[in-house]
Amino acid sequence: MMCSECFKWFFKPLKKTAGLCLVTILASVILLNLAHNPRWRGHLQADTVIYQKRACAFMEAHSWGNIPNNEYQPGALWWVTLPALVPLDCHNYDAYVTAYWLLNLIVLGAFVALTKVFGPPEAPWMLLLLAVASGPILLYRFELTVSLMVFVAWLLWERRRWWASSLMLGVATSTKVYPLILMPVLVGKAYREGGVRAVIRVVVGFALGIGVVLGAFLWAGGKLFEAYAALMFHKHKPIGLDGLMGGVIPLYQAIVGMPMKMTPQNSIHGFAFDAFHIGPVLDWVWISIYLGALLLLLKRRPHCEVGGAGTIFALLLAFLVMQKTYTPQYSWWAACMLPMISGEWLSKSLKTALFIIVLAALILGQVAYPLHYQELINAFYGGHPVENPIFWINLLKNLLWLAALAIGIWPALPTRITIPLGGALAATKDWFLSYLWSPASPGESGPPPPGR
Numbered sequence: 001m002m003c004s005e006c007f008k009w010f011f012k013p014l015k016k017t018a019g020l021c022l023v024t025i026l027a028s029v030i031l032l033n034l035a036h037n038p039r040w041r042g043h044l045q046a047d048t049v050i051y052q053k054r055a056c057a058f059m060e061a062h063s064w065g066n067i068p069n070n071e072y073q074p075g076a077l078w079w080v081t082l083p084a085l086v087p088l089d090c091h092n093y094d095a096y097v098t099a100y101w102l103l104n105l106i107v108l109g110a111f112v113a114l115t116k117v118f119g120p121p122e123a124p125w126m127l128l129l130l131a132v133a134s135g136p137i138l139l140y141r142f143e144l145t146v147s148l149m150v151f152v153a154w155l156l157w158e159r160r161r162w163w164a165s166s167l168m169l170g171v172a173t174s175t176k177v178y179p180l181i182l183m184p185v186l187v188g189k190a191y192r193e194g195g196v197r198a199v200i201r202v203v204v205g206f207a208l209g210i211g212v213v214l215g216a217f218l219w220a221g222g223k224l225f226e227a228y229a230a231l232m233f234h235k236h237k238p239i240g241l242d243g244l245m246g247g248v249i250p251l252y253q254a255i256v257g258m259p260m261k262m263t264p265q266n267s268i269h270g271f272a273f274d275a276f277h278i279g280p281v282l283d284w285v286w287i288s289i290y291l292g293a294l295l296l297l298l299k300r301r302p303h304c305e306v307g308g309a310g311t312i313f314a315l316l317l318a319f320l321v322m323q324k325t326y327t328p329q330y331s332w333w334a335a336c337m338l339p340m341i342s343g344e345w346l347s348k349s350l351k352t353a354l355f356i357i358v359l360a361a362l363i364l365g366q367v368a369y370p371l372h373y374q375e376l377i378n379a380f381y382g383g384h385p386v387e388n389p390i391f392w393i394n395l396l397k398n399l400l401w402l403a404a405l406a407i408g409i410w411p412a413l414p415t416r417i418t419i420p421l422g423g424a425l426a427a428t429k430d431w432f433l434s435y436l437w438s439p440a441s442p443g444e445s446g447p448p449p450p451g452r
Contacts, residue, residue, distance in 0.1 A: 073231075074174055238325075313341060
């Protein structure tokens with residue numbers, strides 16, 4: 001049982017966990033100090049200001065009715081209301097945001113405890129390093145909460161608790177839509193290991209998880225069309241500056257001499273790209289990448305387990321990389337699964353390389369947003385973003401995420417692709433070495449041919 005294992009770990013002799021507790025506290029202090037720093041706080045607090053307004057509106061009216069320009073799902077609205085219960089005056093922003101930070105730090109502590117209990121020995125240490133590299137944006141958003149729900153759902157389905165797992169995934173989806181993309185993996189795993197009955201449990205549990213949160217929202221005065229409008233709010237956002245498209249498309253426009261067309265809308269700075277009439281296609285280009293990754297994972301090599309942490313990491317990253325509006329906090333969705341990847345999926349050296357790449361991508365992400373985000377915005381509105389070094393830092397960050405995806409999906413590549421490729425590389429190396437050491441004249445002799 002998960003609860004009993006956590007209980008036993010918690011009451012182990014202090015000396016066995018004192019180091020991890022101290023490092024967790026240190027990481028929390030670092031994140032809090034950065035959260036207070038004006039260089040980080042300026043751009044990051046834009047969302048928490050809206051959270052506070054939503055929470056205060058609910059606390060005063062006791063209803064979710066008539067929310068203007070709402071972009072949050074029902075579960076997210078309930079979550080951002082919790083900090084308003086702590087301060088006596090929810091209109092006190094400093095009190096609200098401090099309570100919000102503390103709630104997120106509690107969630108981070110739960111993450112560390114779960115990775116300690118259920119992950120390999122290095123998992124909690126890796127998680128804390130990834131959290132610090134992500135920066136204080138984790139304290140200003142609710143990605144930690146949704147990711148924790150997905151993480152728990154994954155732990156449950158690894159133990160074949162189909163109903164509980166899908167219930168938790170449904171609650172997570174009612175808070176942030178992205179957990180929905182994991183349902184095909186959960187359904188496939190349930191069918192393989194439990195048959196049709198397990199699939200029915202998954203579907204019923206998932207529907208119930210969404211239904212409970214949505215039902216509470218409707219009971220509290222919310223309307224169904226408002227939840228739908230929140231989904232459409234994100235769909236109608238322009239191409240963001242942060243993601244891969246925000247680097248590749250402006251680079252193409254600079255090469256061909258196409259002017260930038262800035263179209264800020266729905267709370268983000270962004271631009272439009274109408275060349276080749278593919279503007280509407282960009283909303284769905286992620287589907288092809290996600291489906292390609294899913295097919296590779298389902299047609300896996302025999303030793304690769306579908307539904308493991310490596311699978312979840314690869315699928316989430318495939319979903320994120322080609323998003324039209326990719327913002328830095330989304331990186332945590334995939335990053336938090338990295339410490340749990342087993343040696344059956346990635347060798348120790350590959351996992352280490354992947355960890356270093358992700359750390360670098362997260363740190364560069366902080367440089368681009370929020371530290372130098374205003375400079376990046378000004379470069380885009382000036383019409384020449386490629387002339388600004390922050391643009392290239394942001395592009396490098398996204399290329400690192402692409403490299404991380406390549407490593408994450410590598411174990412799922414079929415043998416017929418990997419073996420000939422390895423043979424070709426070996427043959428090329430042998431040819432090069434034999435050419436390099438070939439005799440300069442008929443009378444000279446070189447070293448024996450490689451491989452003999």
